[in-house]
Amino acid sequence: MPFTYNTEEDVAAMLQAIGVASIEELLEQVPADFRLQRTLDLPQAMGEMELDRHMRELAGKNVGAASGAVSYLGGGTYDHFIPAVVDTIASRGEFYTSYTPYQAEVAQGNLQAMFEYQTLITRLTGLDVSNCSLYDGASAAAEAVMMALASGKGRTRVVLPASVHPEYRQTITTYVSCLDAEVVTVAAPNGVVDLDELRSVVNDQTACVVLQQPNFFGCVEDADEATRITHAAGALMIAAFDPISLGLMKRPGDWVGVGEGADIAVCEGQSLGTPMQYGGPFLGILACRESLVRRMPGRIVGQTTDRRGKRCFVLTMQTREQHIRRDKATSNVCSNQALFALRATVYLSLLGPEGLKETAHLCLQKSRYLAERLVETDRFELAFAAPTFKEFVLRDRQNKIDDLIACGLANDILAGLPLGQFDPELDDCLLVCVTEKRTREELDRFVEVLTQNAAHPNGGNRAKSPHFEPASIA
C-alpha cells in the first residue's frame, strides 16, 4: 500500500498496546449483522504506472479544448487562457493540502490570500463585502436569492428573466422549492428581458430580481433600467455578471450610478483561472452591500491584530454559520472553493487592470468579427439584435443544428451550444462563444467549416439534454 505506513511489526506492536488480538477485534465495534461478509465488488487495485496508463486511455477517448479541438462553447463555462503562474502557485502543497483555516496561526497564507480575494471581488463588483467563495455561479445565485428572501420582511416573489442562464434558474427554483416563495419568469423575446413585463411583475411582494449581464444569450441588458424598476419596488437587485466583461463594462455596484446598482452580485468565477474540468469544481463568487453582510452565506475572513499587535487575518462572523448556529444559520455551506478563489486571486494579480481590459476587448472584437463573418453567409443570421459581448446566438436558416455540431466535431471544432434543449423556440439556434484565445485564422476556418454545408454522415449523436424544467414541487 503506497499511502499507508504500518508494517506487520508495527501492527503487532500497536495491537498489543491497544490490548486487542487483531484489527478484526477492533472492528467488532460494528454489530455483526452489519459487517459485510464479502469483498466489495470493485476492480482490483492498480499501481501508479497502470493507473497512469488507464487514465491516459480514458483521456484519449475525449477531445478537449487543449487536446485536439478548437472550442466555441460558452454558456457559463469559458475557455479563457490560464497563465502558468496560476498552476504553479495553486499546486503548492501548502495551499492545496491544507484545510479551512481554523488555526489562524498556521494558516496565514490561506487567510491572507482569502482576504486579498475578498478585496479583489469588492473592487471588481463595486460592492462592499465578499465572502470567501461558494460552490459555483448557480448556487451562488440561489444563495443570493435566499439572502433576499430572508431579508425581505416576508416578501416571497423571486423574479427571474428568461435571459438568465437556464441552469441558474433551475437551481434557484430547486433552492426555494421547499420554502414559502414564488418564482416568476419574465420573458426575453428579443434576447433581453422585456422591461415592460418586468415592471408589471415586480411589486411590493417582490424580494428580488436576478439580472444576468451580459445575459445567457450573450446580450447586453439595460441593467440600469432593470435596477431602477427593482429598487422602485423596494426589491433587491441580484446581478449575475461575467467577470471578464468588467474589463469594459460597468460593475454591478455601479449600475444606474456608482454605488446605486446591484445589492448582491454573484458570478461564476471559473473564467478567472480555473480550468473547465467538465463543469466543476468551479468558483461561486458572491458580494453584497454592507447592510446584508450578516445574511451572507459562507466563510468570511477579517483583518485583526494578534496578541503582539501584528496585523493578521482570521475567519470571522462565524456566528452566522452552521457549526455555531445550526438550524438558524444563514446557510449550510461548509466546504467552499478556496483553491479556486486562490486561483482567481493569482489570475487577477497577473492580469491587473490593463490585462483585464485587453482580455475583454479581444473577446468583444473577435466575437463580433466572427458573428459578422457568419451572417455574411446565406445560411446564418443572428437570433437577436441586441449588442453582445463575447457570445451570440446564431440561427441556422436550414435548421440543421445537429449537422453543424457533427460537422464541427469532424473538423475538431466544438461548434457551440445548441439552445433547443433549453427552449424549443431556439431549436435552430446555437450559442457561439469567442474568447481571447481564438485567432483570426481559427475564426475564418470556423466560418468555412460551418458553411461548407457538408452534413456529416454520422451527425446527431451530440449531447441531447431534453428541454428540462425542474419538477414542480413548490
Next chain:
Amino acid sequence: MPFTYNTEEDVAAMLQAIGVASIEELLEQVPADFRLQRTLDLPQAMGEMELDRHMRELAGKNVGAASGAVSYLGGGTYDHFIPAVVDTIASRGEFYTSYTPYQAEVAQGNLQAMFEYQTLITRLTGLDVSNCSLYDGASAAAEAVMMALASGKGRTRVVLPASVHPEYRQTITTYVSCLDAEVVTVAAPNGVVDLDELRSVVNDQTACVVLQQPNFFGCVEDADEATRITHAAGALMIAAFDPISLGLMKRPGDWVGVGEGADIAVCEGQSLGTPMQYGGPFLGILACRESLVRRMPGRIVGQTTDRRGKRCFVLTMQTREQHIRRDKATSNVCSNQALFALRATVYLSLLGPEGLKETAHLCLQKSRYLAERLVETDRFELAFAAPTFKEFVLRDRQNKIDDLIACGLANDILAGLPLGQFDPELDDCLLVCVTEKRTREELDRFVEVLTQNAAHPNGGNRAKSPHFEPASIA
C-alpha cells in the same frame, strides 16, 4: 515586460540617484565602436498566450513516448516510468530556483538532499564515495578516465571495448584528445568484449579499462573476468552501469567479490526519474573508491556540525575545485545536474529495494518475451547469443531496417535504434529496448507490425547519422 518591475517613474528616480540622464548614458561604458547600431534580427515578442500556442504547435510536430508513440528506443536513454511525486517535488520553487549551496545556512534543503543522493549512489554502486552529479553518463565516463590517467602515475593507455556505448567512446576520445593518452579499442565480435584481446592489450601502461554492464548491445559481460584482467595489470576498472539493472545484477563494486570490483562506477542516471527531453539535461553519476576521492571531479557534500553542534551539511573538499585551484583543479565542472540528482533521490526513495527489483524484473522478462516472439518469425534473429537484460540486437534477415523504422512510425511505434550508423557491420540490425512500461499487448502488436512486412512506401527518412568517428586529433 512581464518580468521587469521598473515603471517610467522608477527609472527616472533611479537615473537621478545614479546621476545620469538616461540608460543610454550608462551604456556608454561600452565603447561606441562596439555598440550595436541596429536592432537584433529576432522575431518580435510573444505574450504568454501566444507562446503557449506556439509551443503546442511545435510540440504537435513531434511524436513522443507519451504523445502518441510506443517506444522501443533505448541505447542510453530510457522510457522508464516516472512517479508523479518526482515532478511534485522537483517543481517546488525552493528547489528549482535556488543555486549551488554556497550559503549552507539557507541551503540545507539542497545540501541534505545531495547528501542523501551521495549515500544512495554509494549503496547502489557498492563504492565508497559519490559526488553530487556530473553532466551525463558519457561525460562522467570521460571524467572517470581523466581520474584514472591523473592517478595512474604516467600510465597512458585507455582501453575501451567496442561494446561500450559508441557515444561514450567518442566522448572519452575527445576528452583525452589533447592529452598524452592512447585509446585502444577492443573488439566485441559476439556482442561482448573479447576477453582474450582484452588480456592482450591491458598492460602496465594501461591506466584503465571501461566496461559497460549490461553493454551497449544489451548483453551481459563477464565483468568479473574483465575486472580480474584489469586489476592484474594494476589498471583501474571503470564500470558504466545501468542503474535499473542493479535490481537484479551485481553492483559494480561487487564484481569479482564484494569490494573487489570496479574502482570507479559511472552511469547515465536519466533512468532514475528524469524525462527523456530529447537527450538532456540528464544526470551523470560517478562514484569511486575512497582512495580516489581527492581526484574526483564535481561538487561534494559532507556532513558536519554547526556552531551550536547541530548536524548539518556543507559543500566540502573544495580545494579540488577550479574556483580555488584554477588550472590545477581535478576538473572544470561547475554547474552540475543537481535538479536531476534530486529527482533520482526521490525516485529511489519511492522505489525502495523491492520496487527497483520489480522494475528490473519486468524489464528482463518483457524484453526476453519480445525477443523470443520476434525470433519465432522467419524474418528476424538475434545478432548475439549472449544473455541480455532489457535491450537486444535484432537482425533483419531482409536487411530493410529503414522500412522497419518507417513502418513502425506509420503505426505509432518507435521501433528501435538502427545500429548501422555506429558500425557498418550491424547495418541490418536494430537495438530494441523494452522497459517495464510496455504491456504484452503492445509487445504482441510490435511483432505483428514488424512482421507484416508491409514496407512503408515513404520509408527511409529516418535519422541517418553516418558512421561517426571522432576526428583523429590526438
Next chain:
Amino acid sequence: NDSQLLFDISKPGRRATRLPACDVPVKPVAELLPAASLAASTPELPELAEPQVVRHFTNLSTLNMSVDTHFYPLGSCTMKHNPKRNERAASLPGIVDLHPYQPEESIQGMLQLLYKVQEYLCEISGLPACSLQPAAGAHGELTALWVAHAYFKDNGQAHRTKVLVPDNAHGTNPASAAMAGFDTVTVKTLITGAVDMEDFRKKLDDNIAVFMITNPNTVGVFEPQIGEIAAEVHARGGLMYLDGANMNAILGISRPGDFGADMQHYNPHKTFSGPHGGGGPGAGPICVAEKLRPYLPAPVVAKRSASEGAEYYLDYSSTKSIGRVRSFFGNVGVLVRAYCYIRSHGPDGLRRVSEQAVLNANYLLSRVKHFLPVPQGERCMHEFVASAKKLKTERGVTAMDIAKRLLDFGYHAPTIYFPQTVPEALMCEPTETESKETLDAFAETLFRITEESPELLHEAPHTTAISRPDEVTAARQPTLCHCG
C-alpha cells in the same frame, strides 16, 4: 515582506500579462456596446510584475501548515495524504480541458469514468442509485433532503416535517434541514456518542420525515443501536439519512444500505482523498434507495447499447427529479481524483484503508487516554474525542491552550470544542496515512504539553508568525477588505 498585501506592493504601470494585438479589424467599443453599459474606468486591480506575484504567493504558502508538510490530526476533516498521481491524472489534457456542454461522443472517456464512479459509490454504500451533482457534503445533505421532501410530497405525506438530528451531529445537518424547509428536532446522545434511545423514542412520531445520523458518529463510535433506530424510523414511515463524513472508517467493512440508511452523502475529499485546498473544493455525491431514485437531480450518466448512439450518455429522463442543485454536471475534478483513489486501492485496499485508520486511531487513543481522558471509552473507529475538562478545572488549561501549543511543536491542532457534547473536546483523527512513529511522537508531545505551565500555554503558540489573533474585535468591528 510576507505581511504585505498585494495592494501594498502594487505600482502603477507594472504588468505581468501582455495580450496579443487584436488580429481582427478593431471597431470602436462605443459602436459595439451601449454607452450606458460601459465602465468609466477599469476596476482597481493591483499592478504587479510576474516575479512579484510568484514570490508573494510562494511566501504566503509557507505560512500554512498542510498535510504535505505536517501531521494534521484535525478530527472529522480526514486530513490524509493526497496522492500526487491523482493530481497528475486530473490535470491530463482530455480530462481538465473538457467543456460541460460538449457533444457526448467527444467525452466518452469522461462519461465512462463518471458512470463507474456512480457504480462504485453505490457498491460501497449498499444503495442502488447515485447522483454526482452536489458540490460538497453539506450540499449533498441538502440535496438528499430535497429528494426526501419530493418523495413524501409525491406520496401524499407532506405532513412529515420533522427531521431528527442527534446533538453531536455536524452543524450542517440541522442547517440543511432548515434550508429544505424541515423542522429540526434534536435528539440527545450519551457520553459514548451513541443515541439516547429514550430521548429518541420520545421525539419519534408519525411526523418524522428523516433521521439524520452520522455513523460512525462524531466521537468516532459506531452507533451500536443503529439497527433498532433504523427499524423504528422505518416503522414510523420515516427515512434514514447517513451523514457519510466518516465513511473512511467503514469502507468494505459495513455498508450504510445494509444498516438501514435510505440516503447518504459522501465527502470524496475526505474518504477518497481529494485535496482540501485550504477550504475546498469538495464534492457531495449522494446514494439513495431505489424508491428515491426518481427524485434525484438530473442528469445522471447512463449506459446504452452501441446501436443507440454513444455508449455513455447524460440521462435527464426522470420527470420526478427535484431539478438542478447547481450548474453543470458536478465537481468532476474531485470525482476524478476519487475514481483514481478507488482504482488505486481496489476492494482490499479500500478495506485496508479503513482498518489502518481504525488501528491508528485506537493506538493513539491507547497512548493518550492516560493523561487526557477519553470519555467515550477504550475503543473508537477512525477518530476519538479526548477531554481537557480535568486540566481546565485543576490548572486552568483549556483545549484551546493545548491546541495552540501543539502548533509550536510542528503539529496541526485537533478539532477543538466539537462535538459540544464533550467538554473541552479535542477530536483527533490520525488517518491511515501516518506512521506509528508520528503517533508516538505526537502522543509524547501532547503529554509534555499537559505538564507545562499554564502561563506558558495561555500565550502559545510562541514560534508562529502570529499568535492568538483578536477574534472578538475581528467580529465586532469587521474589516473584510483592504481599503486604499
Next chain:
Amino acid sequence: NDSQLLFDISKPGRRATRLPACDVPVKPVAELLPAASLAASTPELPELAEPQVVRHFTNLSTLNMSVDTHFYPLGSCTMKHNPKRNERAASLPGIVDLHPYQPEESIQGMLQLLYKVQEYLCEISGLPACSLQPAAGAHGELTALWVAHAYFKDNGQAHRTKVLVPDNAHGTNPASAAMAGFDTVTVKTLITGAVDMEDFRKKLDDNIAVFMITNPNTVGVFEPQIGEIAAEVHARGGLMYLDGANMNAILGISRPGDFGADMQHYNPHKTFSGPHGGGGPGAGPICVAEKLRPYLPAPVVAKRSASEGAEYYLDYSSTKSIGRVRSFFGNVGVLVRAYCYIRSHGPDGLRRVSEQAVLNANYLLSRVKHFLPVPQGERCMHEFVASAKKLKTERGVTAMDIAKRLLDFGYHAPTIYFPQTVPEALMCEPTETESKETLDAFAETLFRITEESPELLHEAPHTTAISRPDEVTAARQPTLCHCG
C-alpha cells in the same frame, strides 16, 4: 522532523511503489542471466511510504532560499526570475518525452526549435556558427578550446600552447585550458577590473593560442580596451575567447563577434533564465567564427529543401569535427527554456533586459558605495563588487560576516571573496527582475548591518536552521555518505 535523513525514517517492509504483475510468461531469472552477474541481495535503499517521501522533501525544500522566495543577488550567477510559462512549455508532451534517437520526421518541431536557437544565438553573439552540445558554461569553454586546438593543429600551428587568462576570471577558464592541454598564463588586472595592458603585452607572444576574456568582466565592467586586446591577439595569430557568463548585460547592446571574439559560450540558465536547480542543469552552447565552424562537435541541426526529406535534420557531415563532448544532442530542456525566453522578449525585450539589469546594478551601486566602497568606481554594467576591507581593518567585520547577517534579514548573500583581486569582495548582481523597492530595502539593510556590533555579526546568522557550519572538519575528516 526536518533533520532526519531518508535513512533514519526507513522501516523494513514499507513501500511507496507497486509494479504490476508481469503479464508475459515469467522465466526463472537464473535461466536468463548468468549466475555470476546476479546480485546476492538488492541495494539497501530506504523503505518508505509515499506520504513520508512527500513530506520529507517538501519540508527539506523550505530550508532553501530561492529566487521564488527571496532576493538572491548572487553576483555572477544571475539569479533572475524563472518564468513559469517556460516550465510549462518545456514539460509539454511532444517536448519532454522525445527520445534522442527518434527518426527525424518524428521530431521536426524539436529540430526546428533547436535550429532557431542556433540562429538566435548566432545573431545575438555576432558569430556565424553554433554548437548546442555542451552541457554547461565550463563545458562550453572546454569545447571551444578543443575547437581551437583542432583548428591550430589543422593549420600547422600546434606550437600554440599558451592560453592567457586575466586574474579576475572565473576559475573554470584556467581549469578548462588545462583540461584541453594548454598552459595557462595569468594576466594581471587593474582595480577597475580592466586588463593591465602592460602585463598583457608582456605575456603575449607568438605561442598565444587563446585569450580568454570575460566581458563585461567579473567586476561588472565592460573592458574598455577590448578592441586593442583583440587586435593584438589577432595580430599574433591567436584567438579571442569570450566567457559569456555576463551576456545578460549586453543583449542587443554589443555583440562579442563585433568586439573581436572568435568564440564564446552562453550560459542559458543565466542569460536566458533557465532555472538553476540547486546547482544545475545549465547548458553551454558555443558560437564561433566561420573559420572554426568545421571543428564544432557534431551533430548540428541543419535545414534542407523539402524535396530532400525532412526539412530539419542532424548534420554530422564535417570531417574535421572534434567529435562528441557528451552523449546525445545537448541539454535540450534548458535550450527549450532559452527559446521560450527569447521568443517572449523579442529583440526589444532582450535589449530591455540588459538595460534594466544595468540600471538596477548601477542604482544599487549608487546606494551602497557610501558605506561599502566599490573600488571599481562609480559605474558598472550588470553587477559590481563592493569591498569590506575598511570594515575589516577598522572593526574586524568581514565580507563573510556581512553575507551571513544578510540571511537573517531574508536576503541571500552576494557572492563573496570573488574575484580574488578585490579584498573582502561582495559581488552584487541584482538582475533586472527585481524592483526598486527591493533594492532600496536591501541597501538599507546592508547599511544597518555595517553599523551592527562585530560580536553580533561574527555569530550570524541567528535565525536560520543552522549557523556557521564547521567547514574545516568537514574537509579534513570528510563524512560523505550516511553509514548505518
